[in-house]
Amino acid sequence: MPPLSPLAVVAALRSAGCVFAEDEAELILATARTPDELAAMVDRRATGVPLELVLGWAEFHGLRVLVEPGVFVPRRRTEFLVDQALAHVPDARVVVDLCCGSGAVGAALATALGPVELHAADVDPAAVRCARRNIAAFGGHAHAGDLFDALPDQLRGRVDILAANVPYVPTGEVGLLPTEARDHEPLTALDGGADGLDILRRVADAAPDWLAPGGCLLVETSERQLTAAVEAFTRTGLSTHVAVSHDLYANVVVGVRVSGE
The missing domain is CATH 3.40.50.150 (Vaccinia Virus protein VP39)
Incomplete structure (x- = not known):
């Protein structure tokens, strides 16, 4: 399976109802280390996993804060x-x-x-x-x-x-x-x-x-x-x-x- 293109990532997120599909795609593409990881991250986000848990971090007060599954995401x-x-x-x-x-x-x-x-x-x-x-x-x-x-x-x-x-x-x-x-x-x-x-x-x-x-x-x-x-x-x-x-x-x-x- 060929790697997902940026356009394909945006399309997948948009079809899943992500309002800020372009912005989210940019973050996911920058975070994924391999094509397989990219595909897995897109799939998790498309099934409703919060973006911060997909990325493994959240932006908060100028910091990149680590977040893990099952932990409240800082607002x-x-x-x-x-x-x-x-x-x-x-x-x-x-x-x-x-x-x-x-x-x-x-x-x-x-x-x-x-x-x-x-x-x-x-x-x-x-x-x-x-x-x-x-x-x-x-x-x-x-x-x-x-x-x-x-x-x-x-x-x-x-x-x-x-x-x-x-x-x-x-x-x-x-x-x-x-x-x-x-x-x-x-x-x-x-x-x-x-x-x-x-x-x-x-x-x-x-x-x-x-x-x-x-x-x-x-x-x-x-x-x-x-x-x-x-x-x-x-x-x-x-x-x-x-x-x-x-x-x-x-x-x-x-x-x-x-x-x-």
Whole structure:
């Protein structure tokens, strides 16, 4: 079988319903090392595997982040969470990426901040393995476990940036997600409970014990969940506000531990 031509790759992707077939074809052609690998990658993408999992990486905040099967693919909108963290604590020295998935947020923060003590944690062992690869260059530590239970106790009261990309899709709406997410990403990274805020509330409740004075907790959520998410933050004593990017359709709740509390 002769190698697939660029035009044939584009045609195959377009017929499979890929909206950005030309762009995706260019990335696949640049990544495939052999004709057989090219054919396999095109076939996987045509059957609905997310492009990032086909390539083995995702572009995030200027980085090429490794992604593996079964691991949540970082979204471009989450770059706004990274930007908000950097704006609030530009001199952070202790960073935690909670519900880390691939570790993309932690890697992006470490890249921008310079030398930091970086920790990433997730309940999913596959995510922890993937994150460990992505944060190794920064001397980062990846931990497996349920939220704060995964973290070393020595971090209590020392965390400058606590970025938690928690699942926030209501259980009853998981089935409405795009097929790529439903079929190829772990349910634990998507399902946020009855109203989508179960994990967010748990994180907000415990965060003050882990934050340094002036440290901030940042969580992404949907527009319709903002009021309830802000309430979850403020009841724990965090000074709270909302940041919104209309361009990225991103909503981030930011809670700061006031100095002296």
